[in-house]
Amino acid sequence: MVFTSITDGITRGIEDVGARVSGVFLEPTIRLGVTGLSRAGKTVFITALVANLMDRGRMPQLHAARSGAIRTAYLQPQPDDTVPRFEYEAHLAALTGEAPHWPASTRAVSELRLSFRVQPSGLLGAVSGLRTVHLDIIDYPGEWLLDLTLMNKSFAQWSADVLERLPARPGGGAYLGQVDATTGAAPHDETGARALAAAFTAHLLAAREAGFSDCTPGRFLLPGDLAGSPVVTFAPLPAPEKTPRGSLWREFERRFEAYKREVVRPFFRNHFARIDRQVVLIDALGAIHAGPRAVEDMRRVLADILTAFRPGRARWLADIVLGKRIDRILFAATKADHLHHSQHGRLAAIMEALVREARDRADFSGARTAAMAIASLRATVEAQISHEGATLDCVKGVLAGTGRVAAMYPGELPEDPARLLSPARQGAERWLEGDYAVEGFAPARLNLKPGEGPPHIRLDRAAEFLIGDRLT
Template identity: 30%
Template sequence: MQKNIAALFDKTMAAASLTSNTLADVFSKETHRFTITGLSRSGKSMLFTSLVTMLKSRSEEGYACLPLLRYLPPSQVLDIRIEPLEGYKSFPQAENLAALEQGQWPAATEEAFGFKLIVRLKQTASIKRHVLPHTDIVFEFIDYPGEWITDIPMLSKTYAQWSDSAWAQLSGGPQQHFAHDWKQVVNSFDFEQPPTPERIQHLVHAYRQYLIEAKRQGISLLQPGSFLLDSSDFDWQSFGFTPLPSSITSDVSHPWYKAFEQHFGAFQDKWLAPLKQSIFKETDKQIILVDLFEGLNHSRQHLYQLKETLSHLADTFVYGQSSWFSRNVLKKEQIGKVAFVATKADLIPVSQRENLLSLLTQITEGARARFTDKPIEFEHFLVSAIEVTDKGSTPQAIRYKNSDGAYVESTFEPVPSALKEMEEGAHFPVPHAKVPADFKARILAGKGLDRLLQFLLGKGEQ
């Protein structure tokens, strides 16, 4: 009862300063803003595509998907529509469905997308029904490249600090195996020569090749990730930089140090700061997508690095419960609900998914430590945006069509439920499933999105 009174008070206070044209919106609209945070290849594009497809099929075709989503009962849904979100490009839903139709997975996100999903519900309470015949539930979604997320923490560092930390990262962990060529370039480079544009480009291109190879090999913590995106508005060709040996970064008078410090400052001021201001703000709910299979497919070191990466990323966002004053006067939101989501859960048998959920819980320990003493609600989920596999002949097996189109069965060893259970040097091959011809039916059969939405909307039991 107290919560209902507080909610009505919030709306009444907000209505006091509104015109009659917008007064009805205060009482007939409920808005939820989601930020989908995920590293590259975590499945953001497919998740968005499936979510919109499921909700539209649920309302327009009466399909019984999202069975646990009690907050949006199909019998009460009058209409679902998609509208642009001001300041963002529209999410390419039609293009993604066309790609699936051609047997291709949706393209990776390389720029920011935003859209509103507006669900119009019939009023059920008798009093409200006579005053306002419907309620609009507005979902605002923001999607952006995973490479941007890993770059934002660079805002809090000086060039020398970043350079030293970057050298430490590529000299240890799994990165060291892919940085050999880059280190050779540095070792043979003559830093006594002045930093001309040509010499700077030579170093930057060599470092970028390392970033490309490391990303291909499943490395999650790569900076600057923006250098990997052809669509990036930052001119890394002219203002690029790389980590430099400590013998140079310790000498603030060195010409190479001064050149890269200047470029690093331009990267922070002209790219990262505006990016954080425009993209990483005004959201109250966050979905953090985690692709555990990328690590399982490579090594235990990759999983440890994923854990470290998620811990660093938690520093990028503002967590806490927003008050009425901060939301309506200061126009600032804080994230009050966080969902940690392991994607592509259909790539292992159902019998192994409990272990996968346990592993996800351990991988997020560092990120959750950032929530200490803050009123944050969080939960862990396994989600299949599209069910590309079928049950196998045993509980340890799955069936699917491989990249050659052959219907095959794979049997799995137990997935580790904790990092310590994965032996050094071991890896778990991940099925490379082909886009199924019946992709829409398999999207509608996806699992986990209903529980995820139910948690984020704050309705029903978990």
């Protein structure tokens, strides 16, 4: 069995090397990972990006589109036969149909291949003619990305971290009340274990609903076919003085390690470790609306996320021999269409400040990073209204659920991001200044001209940063 594992590993390594060599010398492939924290709009981002790369009339900031280097773009069967295909056509129909609505959110890994016929620039391009470049988009839940931060933690460390922050989080008090009546040194009882796991999962669901970002383990929220299995039936416990064999602590510790081994590590090996470029989508406005504690939770999570990446400048020989390294990472605050354009700069500055620590880690390792405010699909138009003698810059759209057209003034973001981040770091319960509102807008009905993709805000700039250098 050991020999078989070794030979299987060698075979996979040879296959990976062969794939990398063909990608470098024949038809280059960009593997773009797309993830995000809860409700950040991953599905909409991928759908709108692909639609606008196929019909590039709204992509002036993508140099290869503006210059005409991209002659055509078309969908092809994806290379990974065991990964579900991203349902692009169904999602596009949902966004652009007679009764437009938001598509279902990401619940598992999916993939889509978009291929370009590109005219390279310069003398070499004139000699070589058109070439094919493949863009493989890998969509995966943000909760699964956060799980990678568990790999370097023991059950004791994870339990201590979680229990420390529970009092300030929704549903945390209820779980702490239940765990206080439990001792990890007691003999393991499966009925009690399931009750604790259910209570902890209820807390995670409540925290996510309230706008908190750190809701690990991610499979507790999206268990799929793991539902009810021991690998997702554990919870954090206070460390007892003794942990005898057969105790609840020992069993939860074993299941925690199995979760890392059987769930997290295969995801890293099969999907995450093969990514070239990464975009992390963030609902920063939702966190601001939820309050200072949600903003601090998001800031800390973004700093932790970089521990899961292997950032660095990709070199083709190093890629072939040592494996891929993510060399560009975009942190994008979504739903910029919920703000008047006069506040987009402030949202971008807040985004920059939120990811400063995370960006510094990546930049230090050689990866290029960027932070920007975008709207993958613009669902509003801008308007001005008079209120108590003042003119307010608003956005207007169709409210989700009601179908009513309404104008919204979400409040004014501060020019200095420290006015948000400082009280967040200090543990404030609410904002002392300002009241930031968020409404849910439905997608607007579209009348697209030939050659135009759906309307957006800065999606072309995001594409230029993520893949523009590989299309010229």
